[in-house]
Amino acid sequence: MKRITAIAVFALASLVTAGSAVAQGHAVKATVPFDFAVGNSHLPAGTYTISSADDRSSTELVIRSDSGKVAILTTAYADGKQSNTGKLVFDKYGDQYFMREILCSNADMDLALPVSKAEKKVQQQQASVQNSNKDQVLVALNEVR
Numbered sequence: 001m002k003r004i005t006a007i008a009v010f011a012l013a014s015l016v017t018a019g020s021a022v023a024q025g026h027a028v029k030a031t032v033p034f035d036f037a038v039g040n041s042h043l044p045a046g047t048y049t050i051s052s053a054d055d056r057s058s059t060e061l062v063i064r065s066d067s068g069k070v071a072i073l074t075t076a077y078a079d080g081k082q083s084n085t086g087k088l089v090f091d092k093y094g095d096q097y098f099m100r101e102i103l104c105s106n107a108d109m110d111l112a113l114p115v116s117k118a119e120k121k122v123q124q125q126q127a128s129v130q131n132s133n134k135d136q137v138l139v140a141l142n143e144v145r
Helices: 001-024 117-128
Strands: 027-032 036-038 041-043 047-053 058-065 072-080 089-094 096-105 109-112 135-140
Touching: 036 135, 041 072, 047 109, 058 109, 089 117, 096 117
Parallel strands: 036 096
Antiparallel strands: 027 047, 036 041, 047 058, 058 072, 072 109, 089 096, 089 135, 096 109
């Protein structure tokens, strides 16, 4: 009976340990040379660590500046894209940048961010101006270990 109890306790401990390892998520780091927006938050240029906690259909992201002065929480979703190199993808309208995707297959972070109300407003303004297009800007990522 003691042996069965010991095996059951060991099995339960193994499951708890495996579950916490999965829940820890992943992290990447990037130096963004321009001010940008994520959702309704505006972030200054700087070095940021982006970490995730996986949750099947969507992922909560924490974006934290290295200075510790800026930290935001946002939601992203898997978009099916993959990248051999880690990169952040920004949509650029005039002089405004909006984070669109985090592509880093090595860190299991191939994610897209939803279009914010602020970005939709800029898109509408740009549509009314002739010869103005959205550009995409890429910033390299480094996997944090």
